[in-house]
Amino acid sequence: xxxxxxxxxxxxxxxxxxxxxxxxxxxxxxxxxxxxxxxxxxxxxxxxxxxxxxxxxxxxxxxxxxxxxxxxxxxxxxxxxxxxxxxxxxxxxxxxxxxxxxxxxxxxxxxxxxxxxxxxxxxxxxxxxxxxxxxxxxxxxxxxxxxxxxxxxxxxxxxxxxxxxxxxxxxxxxxxxxxxxxxxxxxxxxxxxxxxxxxxxxxxxxxxxxxxxxxxxxxxxxxxxxxxxxxxxxxxxxxxxxxxxxxxxxxxxxxxxxxxxxxxxxxxxxxxxxxxxxxxxxxxxxxxxxxxxxxxxxxxxxxxxxxxxxxxxxxxxxxxxxxxxxxxxxxxxxxxxxxxxxxxxxxxxxxxxxxxxxxxxxxxxxxxxxxxxxxxxxxxxxxxxxxxxxxxxxxxxxxxxxxxxxxxx
Numbered sequence: 536x537x538x539x540x541x542x543x544x545x546x547x548x549x550x551x552x553x554x555x556x557x558x559x560x561x562x563x564x565x566x567x568x569x570x571x572x573x574x575x576x577x578x579x580x581x582x583x584x585x586x587x588x589x590x591x592x593x594x595x596x597x598x599x600x601x602x603x604x605x606x607x608x609x610x611x612x613x614x615x616x617x618x619x620x621x622x623x624x625x626x627x628x629x630x631x632x633x634x635x636x637x638x639x640x641x642x643x644x645x646x647x648x649x650x651x652x653x654x655x656x657x658x659x660x661x662x663x664x665x666x667x668x669x670x671x672x673x674x675x676x677x678x679x680x681x682x683x684x685x686x687x688x689x690x691x692x693x694x695x696x697x698x699x700x701x702x703x704x705x706x707x708x709x710x711x712x713x714x715x716x717x718x719x720x721x722x723x724x725x726x727x728x729x730x731x732x733x734x735x736x737x738x739x740x741x742x743x744x745x746x747x748x749x750x751x752x753x754x755x756x757x758x759x760x761x762x763x764x765x766x767x768x769x770x771x772x773x774x775x776x777x778x779x780x781x782x783x784x785x786x787x788x789x790x791x792x793x794x795x796x797x798x799x800x801x802x803x804x805x806x807x808x809x810x811x812x813x814x815x816x817x818x819x820x821x822x823x824x825x826x827x828x829x830x831x832x833x834x835x836x837x838x839x840x841x842x843x844x845x846x847x848x849x850x851x852x853x854x855x856x857x858x859x860x861x862x863x864x865x866x867x868x869x870x871x872x873x874x875x876x877x878x879x880x881x882x883x884x885x886x887x888x889x890x891x892x893x894x895x896x897x898x899x900x901x902x903x904x905x906x907x908x909x910x911x912x913x914x915x916x917x918x919x920x921x922x923x924x925x926x927x928x929x930x931x932x933x934x935x936x937x938x939x940x941x942x943x944x
Contacts, residue, residue, distance in 0.1 A: 750892035
């Protein structure tokens with residue numbers, strides 16, 4: 536019978552174990568790819584804890600060595616590289632978010648050491664200490680969770696540490712997702728009147744009218760070509776977006792992208808104000824010149840600057856902020872003279888005009904499927920949430936009108 540090997544203290548050593556001349560213990564094993572590896576420990580108890588974990592990992596088809604070395608960044612990079620179904624603009628948005636908010640901090644951590652509580656603590660810190668919005672944290676989770684899940688499928692991690700983390704946080708008091716507010720009827724009228732009455736903003740009237748009269752996303756609106764407009768049937772074909780962001784190191788900042796979902800491709804009827812706005816824009820460009828810029832094979836854009844280039848989202852938002860500031864300054868002065876409370880406009884962007892249109896639509900239309908189709912919402916829940924907010928206001932209005940009409944004495 537073979538005599539078992541022993542360490543310097545007389546303890547029997549198992550297969551694969553040995554004690555080095557410096558007193559440290561080592562355990563050697565072969566992974567699933569038949570590669571030889573060795574782990575070390577200062578004592579036999581610590582070594583056998585490592586052995587137990589290694590054996591369990593190997594039995595479950597995991598790669599212990601790879602799991603110990605790989606970082607969150609390496610997992611994410613492998614994940615995003617394999618996302619072949621992503622549109623270029625979506626890929627850019629994902630990578631931008633990850634690089635700016637995750638890569639230099641949480642991304643450097645060893646994946647094998649991360650637990651559920653670590654992910655939850657990371658999200659909490661982003662919300663409470665870093666001041667990130669719930670939408671940003673939601674975006675980060677949308678990328679981390681599937682990346683970790685890929686690592687589970689690849690045998691790198693046993694479980695996904697991000698599973699359920701955001702669900703718990705959403706139940707807490709720190710998760711206060713600010714809803715994008717629409718302009719009230721009074722605010723909308725004030726903004727439009729100031730815009731129309733000031734000659735310096737006359738060139739912006741058509742695009743603002745189209746935005747607030749169709750509910751299109753800013754990229755959809757700025758990407759419109761004259762051929763997308765059917766003046767005979769008074770309809771707008773929404774079938775692509777203008778994207779203002781660099782997609783790669785060599786590419787330019789302006790690109791054309793198709794809608795992310797089937798719901799985004801739609802036809803929107805022109806109301807009279809929108810029809811007139813397009814005609815006005817056409818007449819303006821007959822004088823100033825039509826758009827000569829070509830982007831990804833698309834040309835003949837409706838909205839263009841005086842130099843013949845496409846109008847970009849930042850220019851529209853800059854104009855909205857300028858008009859809002861000018862109006863608020865004038866309204867504050869007038870209210871003071873007239874000894875009344877001023878009707879000030881909130882700080883808003885072009886996307887708020889989309890939300891404003893949807894709000895007006897919900898206030899006057901009860902068919903949710905019609906609203907969903909016009910807005911291009913993929914999920915009916917998005918439409919229902921906006922509709923619910925609108926009906927809350929309507930309920931207040933209705934009950935206010937019922938004053939002195941319920942309890943009749």
